Amino acid sequence: MALKEGNQKEKTLRCQLDTGATCNVMSVSDFKRIGRLIKPSRARLKLYDGTTLKPIGQAKLRAEYRELELELEFQIVEGQQMPLLSADTCTRLKLITLNTVNQMQVKGLTTEQIVEQYSDVFEGLGCLAGEYHIEIDESVKPVQHLPRRVPVPLKAELKEKIEELEKKKVIARVTKPTDWISSMVVVKKATKMRIKDFP
Template sequence: MNGEDTSIHALKKKPSAHTSTRREEYVPRKYNSQRNSKCGKCGRDHRRNEQCPAEGKKCTKCLKMNHFAAMCKTKQNKSRDFRNKKNIHTISESDSSSDGEFYVGTIDAPIHTIDNTWYETLKINNQAIRFQLDTGAKCNVISTKTFSKLNLDVIKTKPDISIKSYSGHSIKPRYAVNIPCTYKGQTCDVKFYIVDIDSTSVLGGKACADFELIKRLFTIQTDDNQIIESNQTNPIPEDIRKNYADIFKGIGCIPGEYSIQIDSTVQPVVHAPRKIPIAIKDKVKDELQRIEQNESCRRYFPFEWK
């Protein structure tokens, strides 16, 4: 034993059972288009080359296209359920939607975080009702709970519209009513849509204008950055337009020359002309020729800076 060499000169690893020197050729699986399989859009068995019944249909769960609610992969979020919304933020009519459809945007923020300047109190049947002013809304909304407290004997009509939230949830108003509302001694008949949700009452843009709760302003900014406000669509008096009619008619250059004062100490800078896309180059050229012929502008060539 004493003369035996105990050193290890080499270590050979035994091949693993998972390692194989055999190579297999990959053969892609061929799908049979004639075989029936369960569709992930409609949940039914039909051939792959057949049109799916869910094609072109809207899911009632997520309101997306081309699948049924039973096969919808969207998880239901209770916090975004339209029935749990407490405040209606905006109501507007969508131009791209079908006739008689309104959109409602909702907010989750508590009432105390909203700017109170956009709320106003109106009297209905001698009761004070607080409304949120929404200039972008195309209709007015009151909840069923608020309407029942008013004890009004009014004619109710079944509206042919639907109200949707911007998150996609839809609600059908129970009925529409015309209610006399009073604000600062002024009474107007306002059309309201009654909805089955506990929401803040909303006053749309037209009703806000009728009660003079909002005013449209036109602003003019002068050269010295002063802003002149005017609530008139035509700020120029009619007598001035009549006495100086020649100024407000026709186009062209004003006679005379104007001398531009230039600071001689300023270093001149050359700005290259803006490049015009080839697709509209001919149109721009024709337009420049037209306004030059009308004497709306004159063509000038570069000259030396003096």
């Protein structure tokens, strides 16, 4: 995406789409390649892990993507973070589409009728087509957690759950040592069992 400040020469930056974000975010090092004018910001950014981050300021940049041109506000932060585009920006730039069910269409329908009419929404594991590339920070030291104890009454059900996930190819069996080992936490709710990865 091409970005510029005022009459400055535009720069092309690769951005990450974050449909969970409510604002656009850019590192100060990336911003310095594009503009100079940073205004004070009163925002507090809440990160995925629950912590908060205070931006060093905010800036307005002109963004061009294909035939679209928008003025976007970015929160400027310390660090080496790839620029993030919020859900609203992604929608306005037509990078994503938001599909909703019209409430008038489902008014008066039973749960069974809704599930039958929109069966494609309730089937499968929510997998996306294609492959996803994950960038790994090689400077981060691998963590190897010790196994957590599983209550004896849950062991048989846990084994069945793991075998089910393996058959569905959600997880894969590992038979040799790995650099990273995360703790597994078993949560039993009513008739369902959930397996969580504990960082």
